[in-house]
Amino acid sequence: MNNSTLRFDVILMPTERxxxxxxxxxxxxTFGGEILSGLHHEAAARLADILNKVYPRTTG
Incomplete structure (x- = not known):
């Protein structure tokens, strides 16, 4: 959430996921009806990268 140019980011949850x-x-x-949480960092980062390429930030 720190990078204002990206729509998707990864956040560490209290569960350490x-x-x-x-x-x-x-x-x-969400993707394919699934909430993208409870993931290992590497998987979450890869998914965020993919989603940022497919669905860039929109203004307005």
């Missing part, structure tokens, strides 16, 4: 955050919707990201 990671979540992909959708800054546009201000909620956990």
């Amino acid at each position: 990671w979540m992909v955050w959708d800054d546009h919707h201000e909620a956990p990201a």
Whole structure:
């Protein structure tokens, strides 16, 4: 959530697992009907990278 140019970011949850955050919707990201949380850091980071390429930040 620190990088204003990216729509998706990864956040460490209290469970020590990671979540992909959708800054546009201000909620956990979903893909294929699944909430992208409870992930290992590497998986969350890869998913966020893919989602940022497919769904870039929109303005307005």
